[in-house]
Amino acid sequence: MDATAAKLIGAGLAAIGAGIAAIGVGNVFGSFLESALRNPGAADGQQGRLFIGFAAAELLGLLSFVVAMILIFVAK
Amino acid sequence: MAAEQGNVDPMHQFSIEPLFGTDHWQIAGHNIAFTNSALWMAITTVVLWLFMLGGMKRALVPGRWQMAVESMTGFVDNLLAANVGPAGKKYVPYIFSLFMFILFANILGLLPLGLLGIHPFTATSHFTVTGVLAIMSFSIVLIVGFWRHGLHFFSLFVPHGTPVWLLWLIPVIELISFLVRPFSLALRLFVAMMAGHVLLEVLSSFVISSTNSGVLWAGVVGIPSFVLMVAICALEILVAGIQAYVFALLTSLYLNDAENLH
Numbered sequence: 001m002d003a004t005a006a007k008l009i010g011a012g013l014a015a016i017g018a019g020i021a022a023i024g025v026g027n028v029f030g031s032f033l034e035s036a037l038r039n040p041g042a043a044d045g046q047q048g049r050l051f052i053g054f055a056a057a058e059l060l061g062l063l064s065f066v067v068a069m070i071l072i073f074v075a076k
Numbered sequence: 077m078a079a080e081q082g083n084v085d086p087m088h089q090f091s092i093e094p095l096f097g098t099d100h101w102q103i104a105g106h107n108i109a110f111t112n113s114a115l116w117m118a119i120t121t122v123v124l125w126l127f128m129l130g131g132m133k134r135a136l137v138p139g140r141w142q143m144a145v146e147s148m149t150g151f152v153d154n155l156l157a158a159n160v161g162p163a164g165k166k167y168v169p170y171i172f173s174l175f176m177f178i179l180f181a182n183i184l185g186l187l188p189l190g191l192l193g194i195h196p197f198t199a200t201s202h203f204t205v206t207g208v209l210a211i212m213s214f215s216i217v218l219i220v221g222f223w224r225h226g227l228h229f230f231s232l233f234v235p236h237g238t239p240v241w242l243l244w245l246i247p248v249i250e251l252i253s254f255l256v257r258p259f260s261l262a263l264r265l266f267v268a269m270m271a272g273h274v275l276l277e278v279l280s281s282f283v284i285s286s287t288n289s290g291v292l293w294a295g296v297v298g299i300p301s302f303v304l305m306v307a308i309c310a311l312e313i314l315v316a317g318i319q320a321y322v323f324a325l326l327t328s329l330y331l332n333d334a335e336n337l338h
Contacts (some may be wrong), residue, residue, distance in 0.1 A: 054318075
């Protein structure tokens, strides 16, 4: 296999990480909604934590995007 | 094939081009030409300035514009009050500028000005720009931390109730997570903005190529892609707001560490 093909396959494999991060982000918002519906009064106070969890989960998905971009455009 | 000619290079929109001053504008060997990135940051600043100026009339009964500005300042004020407490009041100007600059830069980069032949440039889709913003936040955290607590600031790396036999490990982990903060802060904003714009460009290349190869493909691929583009644009507006909020929120959390330790 030549190097270009290997790079493109690697970039495609990195996209799996984006999909898994999507599960993580969905989990964050899903769990928040689930508990917010049980106790709507306490929900508004937890929005900051919701977005911290979202940011942490999302960052790891974005890192896989960075890996793909590095493989396509930077790696020789 | 004709369809091959219509290929769109999704990364071209991020290229930085000098607008003027390419020849002899140098400082210590670095070219300081006025680029499209600089132009759009300047536009962001001017738009932000006009937005603020329109809302600072201090009317007793606020109009719509003043209400918009006041809801923004009130939002940042609440953010700091909730996350840092009373000591957070003095950071309101910094966090507010940060939040509004990122928000305006993100949204200006999304404007459909291409219809008029002007190509909007998202300044926040470059690691240099977001990196400088993150370094600013990180230096403020360091300066405030060492100013207020002196060397006691290092107790940040040893959380309360750490068992004695773990004292060799926990500070190392905490130190790494502390040092990674500016990178994660900058990376998140830049990648989130870049990914969205690349996605829109790729979808637009689907629309162009499929429309060029006949009515059948235009119906099967082109129209669904176009509908998806509209939906993704709406998502991008949401992401622009969320990323600006997350940047401000995380900066205020780090400031909380510096002000109050754990």
